[in-house]
Amino acid sequence: xxxxxxxxxxxxxxxxxxWKIIAFDKIFKDVSSGNKRVKKSEVNNEGKYPVIDQGQxxxxxxxxxxxxxIKTPPPHIVFGDHTRIFKFIEFPFIIGADGTKxxxxxxxxxxxxxYLYYFLRTxxxxxxxxxxxxxxxxxxxxxxxxxxxxxxxxSILDDAAALRDKTEQLLSEYDLLAQSLFLEMFGDLSGxxxxxSHCCEINPTKSEIKDIDKETEVSFLPxxxxxxDGSLSLNEVRKIKEVWTGYTYFQSDDVILAKITxxxxxxxxxxxxxxxxxxxxxxxxxxxxxxxxxxxTSAWIFHLIRSNNFRKIAEQNMRGSAGxxxxxxxxxDNFKVNLPSxxxxxxFAEKIRLIERQKEIVRQELKESExxxxxxxxxxxxxxxx
Numbered sequence: 001x002x003x004x005x006x007x008x009x010x011x012x013x014x015x016x017x018x019w020k021i022i023a024f025d026k027i028f029k030d031v032s033s034g035n036k037r038v039k040k041s042e043v044n045n046e047g048k049y050p051v052i053d054q055g056q057x058x059x060x061x062x063x064x065x066x067x068x069x070i071k072t073p074p075p076h077i078v079f080g081d082h083t084r085i086f087k088f089i090e091f092p093f094i095i096g097a098d099g100t101k102x103x104x105x106x107x108x109x110x111x112x113x114x115y116l117y118y119f120l121r122t123x124x125x126x127x128x129x130x131x132x133x134x135x136x137x138x139x140x141x142x143x144x145x146x147x148x149x150x151x152x153x154x155s156i157l158d159d160a161a162a163l164r165d166k167t168e169q170l171l172s173e174y175d176l177l178a179q180s181l182f183l184e185m186f187g188d189l190s191g192x193x194x195x196x197s198h199c200c201e202i203n204p205t206k207s208e209i210k211d212i213d214k215e216t217e218v219s220f221l222p223x224x225x226x227x228x229d230g231s232l233s234l235n236e237v238r239k240i241k242e243v244w245t246g247y248t249y250f251q252s253d254d255v256i257l258a259k260i261t262x263x264x265x266x267x268x269x270x271x272x273x274x275x276x277x278x279x280x281x282x283x284x285x286x287x288x289x290x291x292x293x294x295x296x297t298s299a300w301i302f303h304l305i306r307s308n309n310f311r312k313i314a315e316q317n318m319r320g321s322a323g324x325x326x327x328x329x330x331x332x333d334n335f336k337v338n339l340p341s342x343x344x345x346x347x348f349a350e351k352i353r354l355i356e357r358q359k360e361i362v363r364q365e366l367k368e369s370e371x372x373x374x375x376x377x378x379x380x381x382x383x384x385x386x
Contacts, residue, residue, distance in 0.1 A: 021141050037098070069092050070102060075090045081100070160376050164373050185340075216240050226258065247282060271302050
């Protein structure tokens, strides 16, 4: 398939005076070559100099190799040639492994780097898988107003982005509060007391619903609809007969955990709620942990598997080849915990419900702030913002 457009060219035709339309290579220079690249295996959690790559995380890690610092002065716009991710970098850094493109503004006297960064984020660069995407980026035609207008637009978008980021940070703080509450009430639950598989049912079989009419509608949950923050999007509905074979079965109040790398390490897990007819099917890359009545609760299980201790040990026990490692089912027999009383678990669940109510309010605020940012982003490069 050939892609001809990565932007709406009609917007360019309607730009006001004295805006200009400039070709990509007249504004940007690729300064990636000539710099040492640091392999992922050489990146550390601590060090003097940050490493920027094409991944989701803003900073991939650190290194002490001063000679590897990028040779051109900041700012830079980093583009993920495979991932299509943009990053605005205002400090010296070291380039990560293959696929990281570093762009420099050719003439900073007439071009504002932050304005151009925001514009690049409006481009609809096609996803062609793990291929090179820079060739599409180079096709862009850039709407360029005078420098004072560029700076004003960048300032407005900075303010909108800061509002969104502040709201997103509040969500993270609620997650930290929940984990702190978990540790306060239960302490470090690793120990040689009881296998986790004795505290909850692991991967219950669909045979328990074998007598249900196969025309019954149920929720369908692909991996992408489970958030790394524990959020859940129930967007798809299927009939049982369509998903009976080849998918993982679960019910409301079950806890699901991604078993495969990097989803497990990134925290993809959730408590299942509000499913159609209380039943769901989804990716085979989920483990299902079902609370046992009178013994365990979904809130306790969920926050246990999201704890740093659990995730670290689970990662150490993954099996398989690189890129296809998974947490095996027998891991739940080997991971042992101090099982708290059901009364204490219920007290914890009630406190978590209060936190979740506040998180729902913040999630709505986050959606509104994201919608505002996206609206301003589109208006800005149609010449409608200032």
